[in-house]
Amino acid sequence: MSRHHPDLVLCMKQSGTRVGRLCEKCDGKCPVCDSFVRPTTLVKVCDECSFGKLEDRCIICDGYAVADAYYCFECTRLEKDRDGCPKIINVGGSRTDLHFQRKKEGQR
Ligand SMILES: [Zn+2]
Ligand SMILES: [Zn+2]
Ligand SMILES: [Zn+2]
Numbered sequence: 001m002s003r004h005h006p007d008l009v010l011c012m013k014q015s016g017t018r019v020g021r022l023c024e025k026c027d028g029k030c031p032v033c034d035s036f037v038r039p040t041t042l043v044k045v046c047d048e049c050s051f052g053k054l055e056d057r058c059i060i061c062d063g064y065a066v067a068d069a070y071y072c073f074e075c076t077r078l079e080k081d082r083d084g085c086p087k088i089i090n091v092g093g094s095r096t097d098l099h100f101q102r103k104k105e106g107q108r
Pocket of ligand 3: 024059060061062063
């Protein structure tokens, strides 16, 4: 239960100025690695992921948001906070392509 469901990928678009939010259940959790250890850097999501009522949604599970999201210390150290919007999106049918793209990018 520590890993994200394989069907879920992160948005990774360029972050905007909006702060990512988490629900009660995910409060304190790092959106990148699921760690609860030392929340360090405030999460910024892209404009698309903070649009309208998405602003009140947990970026991990889409639940009702109650708290700001933070990257853990480790992800901050690895500069994951600069990778872009960490909102989790369920890409469903097109996931193979996206997954492949992400993998390729990771190899750079
Ligand atoms: Zn992390
Ligand atoms: Zn996004
Ligand atoms: Zn949540």
